Amino acid sequence: MKLLHRLLPDFTRTDRLTYQRNVALLALAKMAVDLCTLVVSPGTDPALIALSWANPFAAIARLPLAVCLSTVGFFVGLVWNSVRRLRDTGLADWAALLTAIPFLNALATVVLALLPSKRRTVWDLV
16 A cells, blocks of 8 residues: 555645635535526425535435435545545544534635645655
């Protein structure tokens, strides 16, 4: 596994700007699905869709399938990108699960977006 990380170091890390871009694109895709669902099925409660952004576990059973799938996709992508961002900062990978905790996810995402990258030297290869 160490050999793989040495051969592909850039594919396992995400810098600050790339993380911000990826989170913005994930949010834009989820927002587009949510808005299309509101237009197509007018009986959908907008408050439940808004709640799915902060607490996906509370409203997931009462929402249309498209919103449920976009919510799951958004949070899987958010955790995936957060793991890569934490590797870039030098922190533990498990901290990416903070982005999946309801109502803490927004704060964790902002903190990850603002953390500086770890400086790398030639001694990191030794």
